[in-house]
Amino acid sequence: MDMTNLINGGMSRRYFLQVTGAGVVTATALGASAFRASAAGYDKFTWISPRGTLEVLDDYPYWAAKKMGYFGDLNTAMEPGPSDGTATVKFVDVGQADMGFPSPGVFSFAIQNGMKLKSVFHMGARDTFSIAFRKGEGMKDLKGLEGKTVLLGSAAWQAIVDPMLAAQGVDIKKVKYVEAGWPTWGTALAGGQGDAALSWEGLRAEWIATGLKFDYWLGVQNSKLPANTFVVRAADLEDPDKKAFLEQYLRGWAMGLEFGHQNPRAAVEAVFEQFPAFAKNTGPELGTTSLLQQDNVFRGDMDKREGWGWHDMASWQAFFDEIHKIGQITNPVKAEDVCSNELIKGANDFDHAKVKADADDYKLSDEFAKIDMENVRAHMFDDAV
CATH class of the missing domain: 3.40.190.10 (Periplasmic binding protein-like II)
Known part of the structure; x- marks a missing residue:
């Protein structure tokens, strides 16, 4: 099946939005009946995957932060979502989830289709x-x-x-x-x-x-x-309570990222504890390799960033200019209009020394402790052409 031109202008919002007899917008055409946004806002905050699964290493900052208590008393949930590649933005747009993790390309799909979303935490500082x-x-x-x-x-x-x-x-x-x-x-x-x-x-x-x-x-x-980024409904940034919640929630992710950078093997263990079958199929050494690959993407050149999740607006503008040139979006986009760094200072306002101490003090299991980290790092790019 040739999928050329399916993305560019080939899908309208009517394809996935449905209005029920009660006038409630849902995403049931995508099999979304399992997802419900809280009527009280963020009583339960739902993050939705772009992959249709959570059994991956990609979300290690969340599981590490959850294990270490970095989210405090926030009521958070992770959902795999459908395997449809655009579900992560569709669900946030219609209120079936509160935060999505799209690639820039899928984010551009949201913009092109009129979804009022904004990127608030840029995970992928390098192209993954x-x-x-x-x-x-x-x-x-x-x-x-x-x-x-x-x-x-x-x-x-x-x-x-x-x-x-x-x-x-x-x-x-x-x-x-x-x-x-x-x-x-x-x-x-x-x-x-x-x-x-x-x-x-x-x-x-x-x-x-x-x-x-x-x-x-x-x-x-x-x-x-x-690369991929965290998006929310733009209107949520106008609500002081939701904005404060988002800042605290993203602080948990930032602490999880820092913990994983300081002790990659401990962060892998946190993921493996959640998904035993995935742990068995992947194994400690390849799991650690996977996490190190992603830490390289998520961290980027931290000397030039203002903390975890910071948007490089020049990089984003170059992306939007490129996709406008090739017709992926019909109108020019200013990066500052759809990407925001307003939560980044607060998200990174945590005790870095404590997180490092947590990582240093973590007792690894024997199978993780015996991994030769220098050897793993030395062979991370052996399959690059």
């Missing part, structure tokens, strides 16, 4: 996305993808790949996309379908754990575009 190739078929110059087929887990991911390729000088009109399904698109590539597939940091290590070994063009080494 990569292009996977079968062993021996990797390419340093992505212009080689012209005339080729790229596999995606969701059709919505075209909005991720198009700007990444365009920024590398690729004529995206000459690239075909095939939706190979979640979570099977990597297996499809290994099985000989398509020429390449979208991947990202952290997933590289998780794929190795399942026997999928590829060569990679890495965005974290070659791209200046931003």
Whole structure:
């Protein structure tokens, strides 16, 4: 199935919004009946995944912060959401969730479709996305993808790949996309379908754990575009109580990020405790590799940032300019209009020395304690072309 042009102007909001007889907007067309926004606002704050699953290392800051008590008495929930790649913004828009974690491409889908969302905590300071190739078929110059087929887990991911390729000088009109399904698109590539597939940091290590070994063009080494971010309804920033809640909630994430940076193995243990089957399938060393890949993305060049979650507006503006040029959005977007750093100072206002002490004092299990961290770090990019 050729998914070209499905994203660009191919879907209206009527596709996923439904008005019930009582006049209540829901997202039931997406199977969202399990999600309900609290009538009292943030009595229960729901974060929704962009992947359709929580059994990954990507969300380690939350699980580490939860384990260490960094969220205090906030009533928080994590939901996997549907595997539809745009559900993470759709659900926030209609009030079925309170915060989503879209890629910049999916965020642009929200903007294009009139969703009044704002990015408040930029997790992905470096470009997490990569292009996977079968062993021996990797390419340093992505212009080689012209005339080729790229596999995606969701059709919505075209909005991720198009700007990444365009920024590398690729004529995206000459690239075909095939939706190979979640979570099977990597297996499809290994099985000989398509020429390449979208991947990202952290997933590289998780794929190795399942026997999928590829060569990679890495965005974290070659791209200046931003990566996934936390978005909320823009109106929530106008509500003083919700704004205060958001600041405290994001402080928990920032502390979890700091804890994971100081003691990656402890943060992996926090995730594994939540998902025993995932732990068994991944293992301590590859789990640690996955987390280190993501810490590299989330941290970025911290000397040039004003803390965890800080938006580099120049990077975001370059992204919005690129997607306007290729027609992914029809109107120009000013980064400052849709991205905000107003919560970043408060989110990073925590006792860094205490978090470091917590990380240093954490007692690792024997299987994690024996991991050679220097060896893991030395081989993090062995599969890069």
